[in-house]
Amino acid sequence: MASTPTAATWATLVHVSDESLHIDERALVARAAADFDAFAELYRLYLPRVHDFAYRRTGSTEAAEDICSATFEAALSTIGRFHWRSGGFAPWLFRIASRQTIAYYRREARPRSERGQLAMAQLAPSTAPGADNSLGDDDALRRALNELNDRYQQAIALRYLAHLDTAEAARAMGLTKSAFSVVLTRATKALRRQLDNSEEGETR
Amino acid sequence: MNDELNKRLDSLGEGRVPPVDGAFANRLEADLRASAFEPKSKRFNLGWLFRPGVLVAAAVAVIGGIFVASIDSDPQLQMTAAQGTTVSIPGSTTFQSGAAGLALPDGTRIDVGPDGSAIVAGVVLEADSSALVVDGGVEITNTGAPLAPPDTNAPQAPPSTRANPATTPPTRAPSPTTSQPSSDNTEPVATPTTETPVPRPTSTTVVRDTPAPTTSIAPVRTTLPPPPTTALAPPPVTQPPPPTIEPTPLIISIEMGPIRNRQSTIRWNVEGDTEAIAGWTVSTKQGDSRSILANLRQPRARRLRVAITARPIQFRVSARSADGSVLATSDWVRPPRRDG
Numbered sequence: 239m240a241s242t243p244t245a246a247t248w249a250t251l252v253h254v255s256d257e258s259l260h261i262d263e264r265a266l267v268a269r270a271a272a273d274f275d276a277f278a279e280l281y282r283l284y285l286p287r288v289h290d291f292a293y294r295r296t297g298s299t300e301a302a303e304d305i306c307s308a309t310f311e312a313a314l315s316t317i318g319r320f321h322w323r324s325g326g327f328a329p330w331l332f333r334i335a336s337r338q339t340i341a342y343y344r345r346e347a348r349p350r351s352e353r354g355q356l357a358m359a360q361l362a363p364s365t366a367p368g369a370d371n372s373l374g375d376d377d378a379l380r381r382a383l384n385e386l387n388d389r390y391q392q393a394i395a396l397r398y399l400a401h402l403d404t405a406e407a408a409r410a411m412g413l414t415k416s417a418f419s420v421v422l423t424r425a426t427k428a429l430r431r432q433l434d435n436s437e438e439g440e441t442r
Numbered sequence: 443m444n445d446e447l448n449k450r451l452d453s454l455g456e457g458r459v460p461p462v463d464g465a466f467a468n469r470l471e472a473d474l475r476a477s478a479f480e481p482k483s484k485r486f487n488l489g490w491l492f493r494p495g496v497l498v499a500a501a502v503a504v505i506g507g508i509f510v511a512s513i514d515s516d517p518q519l520q521m522t523a524a525q526g527t528t529v530s531i532p533g534s535t536t537f538q539s540g541a542a543g544l545a546l547p548d549g550t551r552i553d554v555g556p557d558g559s560a561i562v563a564g565v566v567l568e569a570d571s572s573a574l575v576v577d578g579g580v581e582i583t584n585t586g587a588p589l590a591p592p593d594t595n596a597p598q599a600p601p602s603t604r605a606n607p608a609t610t611p612p613t614r615a616p617s618p619t620t621s622q623p624s625s626d627n628t629e630p631v632a633t634p635t636t637e638t639p640v641p642r643p644t645s646t647t648v649v650r651d652t653p654a655p656t657t658s659i660a661p662v663r664t665t666l667p668p669p670p671t672t673a674l675a676p677p678p679v680t681q682p683p684p685p686t687i688e689p690t691p692l693i694i695s696i697e698m699g700p701i702r703n704r705q706s707t708i709r710w711n712v713e714g715d716t717e718a719i720a721g722w723t724v725s726t727k728q729g730d731s732r733s734i735l736a737n738l739r740q741p742r743a744r745r746l747r748v749a750i751t752a753r754p755i756q757f758r759v760s761a762r763s764a765d766g767s768v769l770a771t772s773d774w775v776r777p778p779r780r781d782g
Contacts, residue, residue, distance in 0.1 A: 274478040278471060285470075289462045294454055303466050307473075314474055376454050398451040430447050 267327050271318035280327065281310055287328075287400070288335050294399040295339050297380055308338040329410035332400045336392045336410070343384055382432040390425035397422055519546040519563055519575055522749070526558020527567070550575040554586060564726070565736045566705055566747035573736075580736040582746070589742035590711075690714040692770035696759055698777050701750050706777050709745045710759045712770070716741070720764040724748070727756045727774060737762075750777055 263283070269276035288309055292302035312334050320330055383391055389411075396407040408418035521529070524540030531538070532549035540552065540560050553572045554560050560567040563580050567573055571586030692714040699707040708724065722738040724746055735748065735757070748757065756774040763769055 274475055277478070278475070281471060281474065282467075285467055286462050290459045293459050294457065299460060299463070303463070303470075306466075307470055310470065310474055311477065314478060375450075376457065379450055379454055394451065398455040401455060426447060426451075433447070 263327055264322060267317070267320065267322060271320075277314060277317065284328070284331055285310070288331065291332065291335055291395070291400040292339060295380070295383075295395050296342070297377060301342060305335060305338050305342050308341070309335040312338065326406075329396075329402060329406045332396055332402060332406075333392075333410040335400070336395050339395065340388050340391060378433065378436060379429075382429055382436055385432050386425060386428050389421060390428050393418065393422045393425045394429065519550075519578055519580070520544065521546060521552075522561040522563075524558070524560040526555035526569075527560040528553045528555070546575045548575050548577060561749050563735070564749050564751055565724075566749055568747055576737075579734060582736055582738045582740070582743075585738060585740055585743045585746060587743070587745050587747075589740060590744045592742070692716070692719075692761055694759055694761060694770050694772035696757075696772040696775045698757065698775050701777050704750050705747055706750055707745055707747050708757050708759065708775070710772055711744060712761060714770075716761075718763045718769055719761045721762050722746075723760045723762055723768075725758050725760065727758070728752060728754065 263280070266276045266280050270280055285306060289302050289306050292305035292309075293299065296302055296305070309331065313331055316334075320327075383394060386394070392411060393407070396402050396410050397404070400407075402410060404415050404418060407422075408415045411418060411421070413421065521527075521540050521542060521544040523542050524544070527540030528537045529540045529544060529546070530551040530553075531547060538544075540558075546552070546562065551572065551574055552560060552562065552567060554567045554569055556569050558569055562573065562575075565573075565580050565582070567582070568586040570584070571582065572584045574581045574583060692712055694710055694712050696708065696710040699709065710722075712719070719741045720739075721741060722743060724735045724738070726733055726735050736746065738746065754776060756776045758772045758774045760771040761769040
């Protein structure tokens, strides 16, 4: 097995392109169900991307780490059932990450009453605990995103935050490219309306 | 407006992100490794049993199982199609018109009118035909089709030979309920819907009713025993063997007409002594699966119209005696390749 990477090594693994990995990735995925070392290599390749995705989605390092943990635990337990398709490993993994993000928000929201959540939203600019407030008006965008239904949240997050192309994002959601485009268009419109409503509420 | 939103989303997607904390990454990898090498029993979690999908699947399986069990326990025939047909269901005091999907319990009588027709269990009941449902199968009492003329040319065995069981011992299996045929020449009677596959000789035109005169003939001695010293009895006289009786074998030839509207007609002919024929059994074969399509109670029936619901399928006809034993069996015949 390869040696455990240092923090510096992790930093260099950020934004590794799919193309450079594609040939070995398939072999790694094939071995990963029975060989943890192969899974560990996939983990090291994808952790930075999943972390970025989760951080952009939540604005919180703490939340991003929670989502990363849940995502890779789920991936490890289900990789035996993964079948390589044209989209490859990334759409499958980001589908898990996207669901874990939605689940994370549900878990966070569950203990709070509706009134309490509204109050928290007014008090705290971010909906995720430990959010980095330096990201400015991204928080308003995230809050609006959280108000959309799961499907719309997933479409926008996969396309804009996970940086999957249309085909990969469609694969991750189990849709055709054209169907995904329709969903994304509707999701964007819904997000626009949500932002408008939020801005109107703030100005009153 | 949407361009502005897209820019904001792009900005969110490309904004500065703190690098992954190496300590977190290493810790998570160690946790994953520990999880991967945990014994399966520790990771076994019954929580999945209570997920809604699993519960729904279990309910569907139970209901489906009950449904299949109910089908198995009550193999009731249904009418596939009917026109100008009268159905008399046991226990009912009224007749009713035949219709597709009508359940046909055992004992149901089906009468097809002069302009009618019906399809039941793959058998086409032609005009003026009638049938009974027996043990979940079709027993045709009248095919409605022209019958063969009475058999006047068939050679008849001398009555004396038939009257003397000692000279012509029966070789048929007498019991129609035998599930394991005692020889290759016997089959269970038509009441079960599935035949037990029986290995057969390569030539499928089988003569079944050939008695073997083996028991009544005394052996001929070539040397005389020494004469008794005191006996006055005459020496044993070698008797001539009784005349050998060769019953005319039954040979059934069979053919199928062209398929039209997914129906075809099986026609057969029989040569030999037809006196013992009490009815016919039409069987089908699909792969290794054999089943009885219908029993015909008319000895002079020579044709049956059938619905071709699946391919490849083969048919054959067996002549049966009054006690249900098989007298002769035709070759398997399959419908012509091209639809007519």
